Amino acid sequence: MNARQTPAAPPVLIEVDDDIEAINRLYRERRWGDGLPVIPPTRERVERMLSGTQRAPDEVIARIAPGFGAATVHLIAVNAVLAGCEAQHLPVLIAATAAIAEQPLNLQGIQATTNPATALLIINGPIAATLELNSGLNCLGQGNWGNAVLGRALHLIMQNIGRALPGEMDRATQGQPGKFTFCCAENEAASPWPPLHVDKGFRPDQSTVTVVGASGTLNMLCHEKDANDLLRVMADSIAYPTSNDYWCGGAPWVMLGPEHAEIFAQAGMDKEHVRLQLWEQSKMKASRRSIKDYARTRDARAAELGDIGPDTLLPVSPTPADLGILVAGGPGTHSVYIPTFGNTRSVTRLIEP
Amino acid sequence: MKRQRPSLSIATTAFQVLARTQAAALGQPGLPVAIIPHPLGPRSRAELRDMVAEHLPALVALVSEDKAIKP
Numbered sequence: 560m561n562a563r564q565t566p567a568a569p570p571v572l573i574e575v576d577d578d579i580e581a582i583n584r585l586y587r588e589r590r591w592g593d594g595l596p597v598i599p600p601t602r603e604r605v606e607r608m609l610s611g612t613q614r615a616p617d618e619v620i621a622r623i624a625p626g627f628g629a630a631t632v633h634l635i636a637v638n639a640v641l642a643g644c645e646a647q648h649l650p651v652l653i654a655a656t657a658a659i660a661e662q663p664l665n666l667q668g669i670q671a672t673t674n675p676a677t678a679l680l681i682i683n684g685p686i687a688a689t690l691e692l693n694s695g696l697n698c699l700g701q702g703n704w705g706n707a708v709l710g711r712a713l714h715l716i717m718q719n720i721g722r723a724l725p726g727e728m729d730r731a732t733q734g735q736p737g738k739f740t741f742c743c744a745e746n747e748a749a750s751p752w753p754p755l756h757v758d759k760g761f762r763p764d765q766s767t768v769t770v771v772g773a774s775g776t777l778n779m780l781c782h783e784k785d786a787n788d789l790l791r792v793m794a795d796s797i798a799y800p801t802s803n804d805y806w807c808g809g810a811p812w813v814m815l816g817p818e819h820a821e822i823f824a825q826a827g828m829d830k831e832h833v834r835l836q837l838w839e840q841s842k843m844k845a846s847r848r849s850i851k852d853y854a855r856t857r858d859a860r861a862a863e864l865g866d867i868g869p870d871t872l873l874p875v876s877p878t879p880a881d882l883g884i885l886v887a888g889g890p891g892t893h894s895v896y897i898p899t900f901g902n903t904r905s906v907t908r909l910i911e912p
Numbered sequence: 913m914k915r916q917r918p919s920l921s922i923a924t925t926a927f928q929v930l931a932r933t934q935a936a937a938l939g940q941p942g943l944p945v946a947i948i949p950h951p952l953g954p955r956s957r958a959e960l961r962d963m964v965a966e967h968l969p970a971l972v973a974l975v976s977e978d979k980a981i982k983p
Binding site: 625626628671722728730 | 934953
């Protein structure tokens with residue numbers, strides 16, 4: 560029997576002085592937090608959190624790599640309290656925890672790599688409004704409770720249950736700010752196209768969480784009103800020679816600002832056209848990579864692309880469908896490119912009570 | 913899962929903690945882990961061949977010791 564099969568450890572209750580600063584010192588000493596102050600997960604707070612789901616506290620939702628700790632509903636609730644969540648957030652975290660453990664995301668790789676990759680959460684459907692999540696101005700920034708605590712709680716789950724402690728099993732060379740929190744909703748109201756969860760086969764009235772193995776964000780400023788020229792410069796921004804995605808054929812995302820999405824829609828382009836054009840136009844000559852990374856790419860993508868020469872045009876992902884597109888943000892001529900770990904695929908899960 | 917074959921992992925010094933912690937997390941605290949110098953990236957193929965030649969006897973010895981996971 561190995562750790563993936565062993566029963567989940569029962570919850571442990573510890574007694575400490577009723578002093579918020581002493582409790583936070585304890586959390587720092589034991590490395591149970593993310594460096595920011597935490598809300599003490601008292602028995603009463605955890606019980607209130609558990610009222611947010613119909614699931615049994617001892618149900619194992621997933622095993623979290625790289626330590627393969629058992630993410631019980633109870634432990635998810637404990638981390639949710641630590642992060643500042645309330646009961647209504649718990650179903651999102653249960654779905655997100657199940658999603659990160661699905662094989663296509665490759666959580667083992669994401670948690671233990673030197674790359675800054677981490678989990679970006681994208682929320683779709685009516686729950687985004689219920690939880691008052693931010694899908695508009697500064698949706699990836701500070702200032703919204705739901706965005707902040709949901710992303711933070713998932714990262715605490717990844718660290719505490721998955722045992723991905725920085726400098727130990729988390730080997731990130733620099734990491735990224737998104738490893739504190741990284742969550743937004745899609746701006747479905749401002750999008751000219753169906754939302755991403757409908758693209759994935761869910762109904763518009765269902766709520767979902769999508770997890771992405773994101774390496775960071777690259778802002779794309781463009782004042783162009785011509786849709787084809789806008790496509791050209793966005794595609795050029797995707798194609799950078801140190802990208803993980805070009806190495807092994809990844810699954811990056813483009814988060815279109817509503818103004819840029821509207822320019823495409825006004826030109827008669829649907830999402831699939833934009834996706835295909837970005838994929839085609841972002842193909843990059845293999846020789847743009849360093850000599851060593853060119854050699855690594857030749858090995859990594861031989862099965863997909865055959866013999867790769869210096870002039871071979873590498874697509875950022877094996878197929879256009881692997882390039883994700885969503886609409887989020889507020890007014891302004893900005894969109895965001897979200898490169899990934901490369902060897903990862905996003906996962907979308909239904910959020911259930 | 914035990915597959916009835918001697919096993920070991922090879923990690924560079926930078927990944928030593930990861931290798932040992934993960935082996936324990938997966939229920940194999942006794943997994944032999946050979947630690948070789950970090951980094952590998954800047955080394956030439958010739959240097960890597962030299963490293964293999966230098967460390968191979970130790971790797972063979974490691975899977976031959978009692979602590980190796982064997983049938």
